[in-house]
Amino acid sequence: MAILLSTKASAMQAWRDALLAIAPDLDIRMFPEAGNPEEIEAAVCWNSHDMAELRRYPNLKLLVSMGAGVDHLLRAPGPPPGVPVARLKDERLTTGMGEWVLLNVLRFHRQDAEYRAQQAARIWRELPAPDTAQRRVGILGLGQLGTHAAGLLRMVGFPVLGWTRAPRDIPGVTCFAGADGLRAMLTQTDILVCLLPLTPETRGIINRDTLALLPPGAFVMNSGRGGHVVADDLLAALDCGHIAGAALDVFEPEPLPPEHRFWGHEKVLVWPHASSITIPSSAAPQVVENIRRMRQGRPLINLVDFSAGY
Ligand code: OXD
Numbered sequence: 006m007a008i009l010l011s012t013k014a015s016a017m018q019a020w021r022d023a024l025l026a027i028a029p030d031l032d033i034r035m036f037p038e039a040g041n042p043e044e045i046e047a048a049v050c051w052n053s054h055d056m057a058e059l060r061r062y063p064n065l066k067l068l069v070s071m072g073a074g075v076d077h078l079l080r081a082p083g084p085p086p087g088v089p090v091a092r093l094k095d096e097r098l099t100t101g102m103g104e105w106v107l108l109n110v111l112r113f114h115r116q117d118a119e120y121r122a123q124q125a126a127r128i129w130r131e132l133p134a135p136d137t138a139q140r141r142v143g144i145l146g147l148g149q150l151g152t153h154a155a156g157l158l159r160m161v162g163f164p165v166l167g168w169t170r171a172p173r174d175i176p177g178v179t180c181f182a183g184a185d186g187l188r189a190m191l192t193q194t195d196i197l198v199c200l201l202p203l204t205p206e207t208r209g210i211i212n213r214d215t216l217a218l219l220p221p222g223a224f225v226m227n228s229g230r231g232g233h234v235v236a237d238d239l240l241a242a243l244d245c246g247h248i249a250g251a252a253l254d255v256f257e258p259e260p261l262p263p264e265h266r267f268w269g270h271e272k273v274l275v276w277p278h279a280s281s282i283t284i285p286s287s288a289a290p291q292v293v294e295n296i297r298r299m300r301q302g303r304p305l306i307n308l309v310d311f312s313a314g315y
Contacts, residue, residue: 006046008296009062011036011054012071016285020049020071023285027293047296052077060085067091067299069292072283073098073150075309076203076230090309091295095288099153101281102200105228106154109252109274110163110196113224114140118250118272137162143194145210146201146229147173147180148315150281154200166190170206191218196226203230204314213238222249228280231257236267243272254280 010020010033021033034040036054045062048054051071056078059065068090070078075092084090112118116132123130142158143166144151155165155178165178168190172182181190187210191197197219201207211225212235219225225248227234234253242248253267254276267273295305309315 006064007032007034007040007044009034009036009039009045009048009050011048012051013053016051020285020289023289024049024293026286027289028296031293031296047299049292056084057082059088067295067305069093069295070309071288071292074202074230075315076232078309079204079311079314089299089305090311091291091305091307092309092315093283093288093291094149094307095283095291097284097287098281099149102150102228103153103157105254105276105280106198106200106226107157107161109226110142110158110198110224111161112252112274113196113250114163138164140164140195141166141193142196142198143168143190144178145197145199145207145233147175147178148200148202151198151200154198166194187215188218191215192220194219194223196224199225199227199229199233201229201233202315203232206314208232209235211235211239213241216242216248219248221247223247224249225251226253227251228254228276231255231259236265240266240270243270248272250274252276254278 008031012020017035021035024031024033039045042061043064046064047067048059048065049069049071065085065088068084068088070090070092073093078084078090114135119132141164144155145168147167147169151167152175155167158165159177167175167178168181168187173180199211210233216238239251243251250272252274255278259278261267261275267275291307298305
């Protein structure tokens with residue numbers, strides 16, 4: 006029996022090598038070279054793979070999605086019915102995201118844009134010292150990524166607030182939940198960091214109304230999904246000066262079209278969905294573990310909770 010591997014062309018070989026390094030006996034078929042469809046027992050795919058195509062494999066018993074986010078699986082037609090779906094929970098993805106959050110929080114907090122502008126004009130001028138203990142960072146989403154980022158920010162000395170759908174209790178983080186909690190957190194947030202999964206409830210969560218609740222001069226960061234931000238509302242809030250700047254790693258659509266205003270906006274830092282990149286050698290062990298468990302009929306790990314949307 007064989008494994009179907011499907012991801013962007015640039016990552017295909019590295020994934021194949023990483024899986025074979027742990028399990029040299031795996032028969033890996035690199036999409037579209039699937040061979041006999043009846044021989045495919047597991048598919049390891051990323052979000053560009055057409056879920057309808059997976060219905061061609063009558064003996065498919067496992068789908069592993071090669072990322073943390075699962076929004077592509079929630080869209081019709083979704084994975085073949087009855088096939089368990091696992092996602093990646095990878096330490097390197099988590100630490101990479103923590104670095105991205107810290108980098109952009111500190112860039113804003115330490116007035117990097119202003120100092121770079123001064124450098125370009127050869128101006129030697131000290132700006133007022135920022136006060137870390139007064140700069141409140143509010144994180145939307147306190148899953149593995151959000152909790153790790155919160156810990157890093159706390160270590161630096163920022164007051165950290167966090168919002169989740171259902172109440173959470175994380176030591177050192179002022180936690181908010183539900184619609185009222187969201188409003189309450191936003192009014193106290195100087196730097197907003199979105200690390201949410203994209204679900205019907207979180208789509209468009211950063212919009213005209215929620216941006217208006219942030220204190221004037223707030224900074225907005227999104228590394229969840231592009232659909233979390235209503236782009237025109239964010240642009241309007243940046244243009245009128247209410248929002249001081251934004252660091253955006255995810256967009257709708259991706260790639261961000263060349264004519265999009267975000268590209269050339271002086272207050273926007275654009276990242277090409279690269280805040281945290283899956284490293285095959287780090288993520289491969291859990292994929293192989295799930296293939297082994299599937300073959301032995303043991304419970305799978307990192308299963309997607311479709312009712313929660315992550
Ligand atoms: C992911 C991503 O979900 O790369 O892993 O966005």
